[in-house]
Amino acid sequence: MKHVAPVGVLLAATTFLGVSAHAETEPVGGTQLGERGVVAPAGVKAPPKTAAKAYVIADAETGEVLAAKDPHGRYLPASTLKALTALTLIPKLDKSQKVKPSTRAVNEEGSAVGLVSKPIYTVQDLFKALLLVSGNDCAMALAEANGGVAKTLQEMNAEAKRLQAFDTVAKTPSGLDKPGQSSSAYDLALIARAGLANDDFQRYISTKTDKFPAPKGYYEIGNHNKLLWRYKGMIGVKNGWTSKALGSFVGAARRNGHTIIVSIMRHDGYFWDEVADLLDWGFATRGKTAPVGRLVDPVPEAAPLPTATASSPAAPVAPSGGTTGAGPASGFGGIPAAGLYVLGAGLLGGVVWLVYGIRRRSR
Known part of the structure; x- marks a missing residue:
């Protein structure tokens, strides 16, 4: 039979x-988030203008998307992709493990903390430099400590799928531009929200300055996130820039027990003041209007089969x-x-x- x-x-x-039986044909997070222009709620002041091609303003606790612009538009993420690298690797690597960077890692192009091929770094040191000074050399060293670049990229893309960040494709652990790599303002907000639930991730991104090992002693590194120094309640996350991606940023701030996430992509100038304005608008608007969408929850882990x-x-x-x-x-x-x-x-x-x-x- x-x-x-x-x-x-x-x-x-x-x-x-x-998801429901009808959700497959809708953009992740809701129908309105499929629009390419500004998506804003009625009955409240419009969100501030920004030169960014895409953005998302969301309530981290509820997941409500308060306003957005081309939220699922796919753009080069630059170093904001390091947030996914960290979120993927923090649970997999022993933070006290000593690492000797390879010659390839030491010579990685772009922003770097200045690694040398000596076993003087812990995994925790590398995560700090990855997220504070955007060390591409640290991204490569962490990927190697995890078993190699290919394995790390596979796990990063699997983590993106688990988060339902379907616009995100990782081709490099550092965010350096590579054909086929992409993310979206919506996905960056999903990644940041998931990162905030990890104590180590939140500790790294909120660190302003720290000591970093050197062959003789140490030197100080400072966080590139300018809003950590001047925006009240700023928690941090990650900024990025390349000549092809232009400016990108995803960050979170907490005030009066509430956390707002803002992500922007493809900004061709100085964006810090605009991000601060978007955060201010988010705090002023949350709870006062219907959301235009929602940050979806990660796919739950499958229960193991009985043996x-x-x-x-x-x-x-x-x-x-x-x-x-x-x-x-x-x-x-x-x-x-x-x-x-x-x-x-x-x-x-x-x-x-x-x-x-x-x-x-x-x-």
């Missing part, structure tokens, strides 16, 4: 993903054509329980890739 997958399994799969233990009694062997009894080995509609687990996992995987594929094609 041919068995059809129970409807409950399919519904469970879509619920598990946090037999050495102390468990062997399951009775069923005669051909059926299962035995209605005990733990039984399933639904004649399908063994183990078969249902496999079926559910297979369906879930299929739904994940279906949603991901449709969303990518819809951009």
